[in-house]
Amino acid sequence: MTAELSPIDRAKYAAARRSVDFVEDGMKLGLGTGSTAAFMVRALAERVKAEGLKLTCVATSSRTADLARELGLTVVGLDEVRWLDLTIDGADEFDPNLNLIKGGGAALLQEKIVATASDRMIVIADAAKAVAQLGAFPLPVEVVPFGWQTTKALIEETLYSLDVLNRDVALRLDQGKPLRTDEGHYILDLDLRRIGNPRQLALVLNQIPGVVENGLFVDICDIVVVGNGDGKVTVRDINSGRIEDGQVDLGEGANIFADLGD
Numbered sequence: 624m625t626a627e628l629s630p631i632d633r634a635k636y637a638a639a640r641r642s643v644d645f646v647e648d649g650m651k652l653g654l655g656t657g658s659t660a661a662f663m664v665r666a667l668a669e670r671v672k673a674e675g676l677k678l679t680c681v682a683t684s685s686r687t688a689d690l691a692r693e694l695g696l697t698v699v700g701l702d703e704v705r706w707l708d709l710t711i712d713g714a715d716e717f718d719p720n721l722n723l724i725k726g727g728g729a730a731l732l733q734e735k736i737v738a739t740a741s742d743r744m745i746v747i748a749d750a751a752k753a754v755a756q757l758g759a760f761p762l763p764v765e766v767v768p769f770g771w772q773t774t775k776a777l778i779e780e781t782l783y784s785l786d787v788l789n790r791d792v793a794l795r796l797d798q799g800k801p802l803r804t805d806e807g808h809y810i811l812d813l814d815l816r817r818i819g820n821p822r823q824l825a826l827v828l829n830q831i832p833g834v835v836e837n838g839l840f841v842d843i844c845d846i847v848v849v850g851n852g853d854g855k856v857t858v859r860d861i862n863s864g865r866i867e868d869g870q871v872d873l874g875e876g877a878n879i880f881a882d883l884g885d
């Protein structure tokens with residue numbers, strides 16, 4: 624079954640499977656959004672079933688909440704628990720300081736709120752998401768629909784004032800219409816190629832009226848788990864500096880992959 628999966632999906636599964644080893648009984652857990660996070664939710668549900676773990680989960684999107692509930696996990700609102708032990712989520716890019724671009728799945732707002740309300744954030748990713756400098760992936764910025772074109776112009780002016788050379792800003796569409804986030808906002812994707820100073824850019828973007836949040840996660844992620852198509856995983860902890868290599872048995876994913884219909 625696993626042989627039919629693409630190498631990228633095997634890499635995502637490997638990272639996801641390794642990340643759930645960090646989950647302990649009784650934890651309050653943030654569940655990310657995206658395809659890698661979906662593998663994690665499935666691997667987590669398997670562990671809960673096999674070991675009878677008692678977990679309280681907070682989802683970062685309606686998609687993740689639906690999947691987690693369908694798999695029997697307990698999902699509550701963030702305000703019911705206020706603070707989480709751990710959040711596990713995917714990313715679109717991560718740099719050597721574990722700063723991230725997120726929001727490829729349009730869930731950056733809830734993802735940032737949940738990760739910030741957690742003792743630790745683990746990012747799970749395939750190796751292709753590692754970059755020397757953020758920015759090849761267009762930076763998602765969530766904006767309110769009211770006056771969004773004015774907000775877009777203000778963003779372009781701000782990028783110009785920061786001497787950003789490439790500053791293509793595009794409204795994200797879904798079947799020809801503006802994509803709506805879970806909160807009903809729009810997403811603008813900023814194709815910047817290179818982000819020299821993610822901390823500065825994140826702060827400046829959030830000063831613009833109409834901007835709700837941006838997809839730069841600076842100093843939020845603690846650990847990255849990087850998966851490869853052959854099941855090799857590397858865990859890097861930015862706080863301790865520890866790097867640990869391991870191997871995930873991809874055969875263990877057979878149930879999960881079968882559920883996906885692959």
Ligand SMILES: O=C(CO)[C@H](O)[C@H](O)COP(=O)(O)O
Pocket residue numbers: 655656657658659660712713714715724725726727728729730731734
């Ligand atoms: O930020 C996200 C959703 O808003 C995702 O974590 C990010 O887009 C990675 O997605 P995938 O795991 O499907 O590659």
